[in-house]
Amino acid sequence: MKLIVGIGGVTNGGKTTLTDSLLGALPNCCVIHQDDFYKPQDQIAVGEDGFKQWDVLESLDMAAMLDTVQAWLSSPQKFARAHGVGVQPEASDTHILLLEGFLLYSYKPLVNLYSRCYFLTIPYEECKWRRSTRNYTVPDPPGLFDGHVWPMYLKYRQEMEANGVEVVYLDGMKSRENLFREVLEDIQNSLLNCSQEELPAPAQARPARPQGPGRGCGHRTARPAVSQPDTV
Numbered sequence: 549m550k551l552i553v554g555i556g557g558v559t560n561g562g563k564t565t566l567t568d569s570l571l572g573a574l575p576n577c578c579v580i581h582q583d584d585f586y587k588p589q590d591q592i593a594v595g596e597d598g599f600k601q602w603d604v605l606e607s608l609d610m611a612a613m614l615d616t617v618q619a620w621l622s623s624p625q626k627f628a629r630a631h632g633v634g635v636q637p638e639a640s641d642t643h644i645l646l647l648e649g650f651l652l653y654s655y656k657p658l659v660n661l662y663s664r665c666y667f668l669t670i671p672y673e674e675c676k677w678r679r680s681t682r683n684y685t686v687p688d689p690p691g692l693f694d695g696h697v698w699p700m701y702l703k704y705r706q707e708m709e710a711n712g713v714e715v716v717y718l719d720g721m722k723s724r725e726n727l728f729r730e731v732l733e734d735i736q737n738s739l740l741n742c743s744q745e746e747l748p749a750p751a752q753a754r755p756a757r758p759q760g761p762g763r764g765c766g767h768r769t770a771r772p773a774v775s776q777p778d779t780v
């Protein structure tokens with residue numbers, strides 16, 4: 549069973565912190581960080597506002613990120629080995645990929661691949677404060693937060709909601725420990741649901757599960773179709 553989980557949301561919402569904790573607690577778990585797919589600095593456009601446009605999708609090489617996800621999908625074992633993740637023999641059938649980043653649900657080719665989409669939020673004041681304590685590879689120039697970062701967050705979030713992407717909102721004001729427990733438990737439940745779906749079909753037909761982002765347990769290894777009992 550393969551599960552792709554998105555840890556998305558606002559800048560400084562705690563995505564990387566939460567992802568690091570989950571990585572150590574889930575079996576056969578790999579991670580792809582969206583920030584690793586930033587284009588080189590000289591390819592980041594400067595907007596009419598005079599700011600480098602770090603917080604738009606065009607500043608990221610999303611095709612390369614998708615390729616990396618496809619590489620995991622085609623062989624999670626090989627991907628895990630190449631990234632130094634040991635495969636646990638007792639859970640060798642379960643593979644989890646965490647995608648972590650601030651614009652995970654705005655790139656259409658990725659949206660249908662998620663089994664679960666988490667979205668961390670924090671209020672404006674907290675976000676501005678946390679951001680002011682950070683040192684990015686390129687430091688924020690004065691005014692970037694209010695002039696570019698926060699407006700782009702609002703724009704992409706609105707688009708995501710208008711597109712009907714089904715996310716599970718997480719309150720990033722909760723403690724690190726509480727967030728970790730909440731999400732770990734939820735992912736473990738998803739794993740249980742998926743493995744139950746993989747059991748041989750019971751005698752009575754079950755209603756079909758709706759499919760789509762945040763709902764499916766997708767990407768299971770293809771199984772031969774179970775033959776339908778004769779209806780005569």
Ligand SMILES: Nc1ncnc2c1ncn2[C@@H]1O[C@H](COP(=O)(O)OP(=O)(O)OP(=O)(O)O)[C@@H](O)[C@H]1O
Pocket residue numbers: 558559560561562563564565566650678681720721722723724727
């Ligand atoms: N639950 C939390 N409560 C309070 N502070 C937190 C919490 N989680 C993370 N932080 C702190 O908030 C800051 C941002 O955390 P983190 O780097 O995990 O966020 P991020 O969403 O990955 O941000 P970025 O937009 O830079 O990728 C860090 O200083 C981190 O220690």
Ligand SMILES: NC(=O)c1ccc[n+]([C@@H]2O[C@H](CO)[C@@H](O)[C@H]2O)c1
Pocket residue numbers: 559583586602603650684685686697
């Ligand atoms: N990772 C980087 O190269 C970089 C450079 C400048 C700004 N940022 C910020 O990172 C956040 C996403 O994690 C965005 O809000 C960017 O502004 C990243």
Ligand SMILES: [Mg+2]
Pocket residue numbers: 563564565
């Ligand atoms: Mg981060």
